[in-house]
Amino acid sequence: MxxxxxxxxxxxxxxxxxxxxxxxxxxxxxxxxxxxxxxxKDAAQPYVWADIRPHAQHASFMMLILKNEGPTVATDVSLKINPGLPSEWARNEDHEKFASMRCFDSLPPGRMMQWNLGLPQDLLPSPDTPGNGDGRFKISISFRGPNGTKTTLSYSINLSEYRWVAKTTPGTPMTIAKSVDDATKTLSKAINNVAIQLSE
Incomplete structure (x- = not known):
């Protein structure tokens, strides 16, 4: 070669x-x-979830919460809970209407819907109370995003896990006193600044 x-x-x-x-x-x-x-595409989709949890400010109430955490509108929203919520829950509501409020035309970004279910001692399962159930529910949520694609989420929750959780709320006397003190200091500084400017 x-x-x-x-x-x-x-x-x-x-x-x-x-x-x-x-x-x-x-x-x-x-x-x-x-x-x-x-x-x-995923970042532009709505993210809808539901839970049964204590109220954020009043831990003495158990709430059913439905929220869209995503950046876009969720449409054709459907919420199913299995087994269905007991009829004695939400006593102040017409249970038939309450049970049917599981389909929504749309949930805009950030919208949170809450229903008061009752007091924890009435809802949380107790091993000493027969017929109270074991507190396990399966939540299924389906919704559509801007592109029309249907998303379905299914997961289980167990209310008995709340049995030993401390009932705490965001505000305490100490934090309230600190907030008032901080606001007073800020206001005093603002008044002093105005007084200095007027004296010049």
């Missing part, structure tokens, strides 16, 4: 190697683009 043939063979090998790596780079770039598109 003469020198020109060897050079041609080497050039062909280099070309094939370059073509191979170019195709791999293109494939990798396409995969990265698909991943980024998927992440953008």
């Amino acid at each position: 003469d020198a020109s043939a060897i050079v041609a063979a080497i050039a062909a090998a280099i070309t094939l190697a370059a073509l191979y790596f170019t195709r791999r780079q293109v494939k990798t770039a396409e995969e990265q683009t698909a991943i980024q598109r998927g992440m953008y």
Whole structure:
């Protein structure tokens, strides 16, 4: 084999190697683009959840909460709880109407809907109270995002886990006193600044 043939063979090998790596780079770039598109699509979807938990400010009440944490509107929202909530819950509500309030045309971003179910001692299962159930419920939520795709989430909750949880609320006398003290200091500084400006 003469020198020109060897050079041609080497050039062909280099070309094939370059073509191979170019195709791999293109494939990798396409995969990265698909991943980024998927992440953008997921980030633009609503995220609707439901839970039965103590009230944020009044831990003495148990609430059914439905909220859209996502950045876009959720439509065709459906909430199912299995087994159904006991009829003695939400005594102050018409239970038939309460039970039917599980479908919603839409939930805008940040909207939270709450229903007062009753006092923890009446709702939380107790091993000493027969027929009170074990506090386990399966929650299923379905909704549509801006692109019309239907999302379904299913998960289980266990209310008996709340039995030994401390009942605490955000505000305490100490934090309230600190807030008043901080507000007083801020107001005093503002008054002093105004007095200085008026005296100049």
